[in-house]
Amino acid sequence: xxxxxxxxxxxxxxxxxxxxxxxxxxxxxxxxxxxxxxxxxxxxxxxxxxxxxxxxxxxxxxxxxxxxxxxxxxxxxxxxxxxxxxxxxxxxxxxxxxxxxxxxxxxxxxxxxx
Amino acid sequence: xxxxxxxxxxxxxxxxxxxxxxxxxxxxxxxxxxxxxxxxxxxxxxxxxxxxxxxxxxxxxxxxxxxxxxxxxxxxxxxxxxxxxxxxxxxxxxxxxxxxxxxxxxxxxxxxxxx
Numbered sequence: 001x002x003x004x005x006x007x008x009x010x011x012x013x014x015x016x017x018x019x020x021x022x023x024x025x026x027x028x029x030x031x032x033x034x035x036x037x038x039x040x041x042x043x044x045x046x047x048x049x050x051x052x053x054x055x056x057x058x059x060x061x062x063x064x065x066x067x068x069x070x071x072x073x074x075x076x077x078x079x080x081x082x083x084x085x086x087x088x089x090x091x092x093x094x095x096x097x098x099x100x101x102x103x104x105x106x107x108x109x110x111x112x113x114x
Numbered sequence: 115x116x117x118x119x120x121x122x123x124x125x126x127x128x129x130x131x132x133x134x135x136x137x138x139x140x141x142x143x144x145x146x147x148x149x150x151x152x153x154x155x156x157x158x159x160x161x162x163x164x165x166x167x168x169x170x171x172x173x174x175x176x177x178x179x180x181x182x183x184x185x186x187x188x189x190x191x192x193x194x195x196x197x198x199x200x201x202x203x204x205x206x207x208x209x210x211x212x213x214x215x216x217x218x219x220x221x222x223x224x225x226x227x228x229x
Contacts, residue, residue, distance in 0.1 A: 034216055043205060043219045044159075091157055097215045105151075105159035 002028050004096045006106035013084055014114055020080045021109045023094030029074035030096035034103070035067075038091040050077040084113040117141065118208050120220035127196045128228050134181070135191040135223045137206030145211030148189040150180065153203040153222075162204075165189055193225075201227045 003026040013019050023033055031052045036044040048069055049057040056069035068080040077096075081088055093108040119138045127133035139148065150162040165173045165180045173180045181190040193200055206220040 032215055038157075043221050044217075046216055046218070049214060049216055093157070093159065095159075095217075100215060103209075103215065103217060105161075108157040108159075110157070 002104045004106040010110040025096040032097040033077040036093045118220035124224045143210040147209045149207040
């Protein structure tokens with residue numbers, strides 16, 4: 001199967017700082033990537049759809065100014081959590097769409113905001 | 115309204131026995147796909163099986179099979195001959211044909227396999 005990586009795999013930061021998470025498709029080009037958030041013992045909730053070369057599409061209730069998404073190339077999308085607060089602590093998972101059909105998930109990034 | 119519903123928060127099964135994890139869905143789109151993923155404690159999402167809305171036969175992948183009942187809008191996952199390594203969270207997900215590939219996930223079922 002195709003490989004999607006995320007970096008970092010975990011991060012701890014202080015409240016008020018910004019954190020950037022990278023999602024890379026390693027062996028295929030992905031014009032579309034997705035960002036999900038998962039709280040403990042809960043399901044994956046789609047945050048936004050990241051489209052290469054255009055603005056991301058955010059799901060209802062997700063603050064676009066807080067969760068900045070940049071999809072600058074066909075293999076890289078970044079999610080920046082700005083002015084992070086403890087309630088932003090969560091597991092963030094990206095996925096990449098190959099050939100507009102198959103979706104491959106990254107291993108996830110665990111964010112802890114102190 | 116919930117598009118994907120998994121009504122079993124937790125399930126137990128004896129090793130080597132079969133188990134069925136329930137999933138119902140709701141969509142008006144005639145073209146859709148249904149997925150099952152396994153998420154162990156490490157957090158990675160492992161793809162298990164896929165069923166397309168126009169597929170005539172139920173999907174099977176090794177020990178996994180999908181009991182697709184279109185009229186009932188259900189897509190239950192059957193795991194045969196359970197193994198200890200099957201203990202994990204299991205998520206049902208749906209992709210609608212007109213939604214650009216995004217997946218909507220159910221609440222998940224935590225499966226525990228007993229030795």
